[in-house]
Amino acid sequence: MQYLDRNSISAQEFIDGLISGDHLLLSKALSLMESNLERDSELKMAVLEGILSHTGNAIRIGITGAPGVGKSTFIEALGLQLLRQGLKLAILTIDPTSQRSRGSILGDKTRMEQLSKSDNAFIRPSAAGNSLGGVAYHTRESILLCEAAGFEVIIVETVGVGQSEIEVRNMVDFFLLLLIAGAGDELQGIKKGIIEMADCLVINKADGENREKARQAQAMYQNVLHFLTPVSHQWQPQVFTCSALNSQGLEPIWSNVEDYKQQMQASGYMDQQRAQQRIDWMEDCIKLAISRRLKLLDKQEGVLEKLRGEVKAGKLLPNRAAELVLQNLAADRQ
Numbered sequence: 333m334q335y336l337d338r339n340s341i342s343a344q345e346f347i348d349g350l351i352s353g354d355h356l357l358l359s360k361a362l363s364l365m366e367s368n369l370e371r372d373s374e375l376k377m378a379v380l381e382g383i384l385s386h387t388g389n390a391i392r393i394g395i396t397g398a399p400g401v402g403k404s405t406f407i408e409a410l411g412l413q414l415l416r417q418g419l420k421l422a423i424l425t426i427d428p429t430s431q432r433s434r435g436s437i438l439g440d441k442t443r444m445e446q447l448s449k450s451d452n453a454f455i456r457p458s459a460a461g462n463s464l465g466g467v468a469y470h471t472r473e474s475i476l477l478c479e480a481a482g483f484e485v486i487i488v489e490t491v492g493v494g495q496s497e498i499e500v501r502n503m504v505d506f507f508l509l510l511l512i513a514g515a516g517d518e519l520q521g522i523k524k525g526i527i528e529m530a531d532c533l534v535i536n537k538a539d540g541e542n543r544e545k546a547r548q549a550q551a552m553y554q555n556v557l558h559f560l561t562p563v564s565h566q567w568q569p570q571v572f573t574c575s576a577l578n579s580q581g582l583e584p585i586w587s588n589v590e591d592y593k594q595q596m597q598a599s600g601y602m603d604q605q606r607a608q609q610r611i612d613w614m615e616d617c618i619k620l621a622i623s624r625r626l627k628l629l630d631k632q633e634g635v636l637e638k639l640r641g642e643v644k645a646g647k648l649l650p651n652r653a654a655e656l657v658l659q660n661l662a663a664d665r666q
Contacts, residue, residue, distance in 0.1 A: 343378035350383055350480045358481045362456055365473040383480035390479045391593050394500040396490040397510030402536045403489055406510055406576035408444040413582050414485055415452055422454045422478035425489040472503050472613050501529045502612050505602055506592055508532045513549035514542055528560045531569055532588055539575035546573045566599055625661055635660050
């Protein structure tokens with residue numbers, strides 16, 4: 333395979349390569365999106381703007397669950413089933429980043445060995461960095477690139493269940509929560525808010541001696557869902573059991589995803605949801621841009637450090653300090 337230096341690739345070459353389904357150029361484009369270099373910002377924007385009309389045709393699925401529920405096994409088993417149906421699948425997996433070493437394992441290709449061998453599947457591991465929601469900063473851009481490359485199903489696998497998983501909900505169409513039975517009090521470790529965000533719950537590892545426990549957990553969660561407010565009044569989430577290891581019980585789960593897509597597209601809900609997600613993305617970008625400007629301003633003039641000292645000493649109100657920061661930002665732009 334020929335090595336391509338992304339710095340030598342023009343925006344139009346990226347666009348043409350993506351639209352033609354070139355996996356190598358897709359990998360390079362994804363690396364470009366993850367770049368924080370100022371020199372790459374215009375190229376990134378040009379590529380995204382160039383492919384925009386070729387995006388939006390895939391079903392976007394977020395899959396989350398606590399460590400140990402078998403997310404990678406489940407995604408590979410489901411993915412192989414989708415490939416047999418002739419679908420093209422892209423998987424964006426997010427690995428946790430060590431706060432000490434800043435490194436991440438990025439091992440999902442080894443965990444999905446069979447899937448990674450297919451030309452119709454594309455697996456991209458990314459580091460979560462400091463993102464609290466279990467997704468990398470550039471996951472939204474990655475989704476658009478994969479859609480432009482012709483993938484019909486985009487799966488975003490998150491780090492795990494956490495309070496900020498709403499970030500995942502805000503970039504996908506269908507949000508699936510993966511669980512297991514027999515791990516103690518099932519509801520104890522799962523926040524109510526996570527269940528309320530889910531469009532579908534799946535009890536994995538429903539095999540062997542665990543099969544009956546899985547059925548009991550299914551009934552319990554189905555009961556719980558009746559007392560919670562669903563994401564949309566047009567859709568009532570269901571609970572399924574499966575054994576990803578044995579590839580059993582996957583067909584009803586995928587049928588549920590297809591029913592959701594058909595129903596929500598027909599009602600116009602999916603278009604409305606994606607429109608709101610674009611607004612949320614814009615607001616996140618604004619916050620990120622302000623944060624970067626603040627860091628640069630602090631590095632150049634030490635403004636934040638001085639204000640922190642005064643707030644810490646009780647000489648300055650925090651809200652007054654915030655106003656002064658914004659004034660400094662405005663003055664810096666003039």
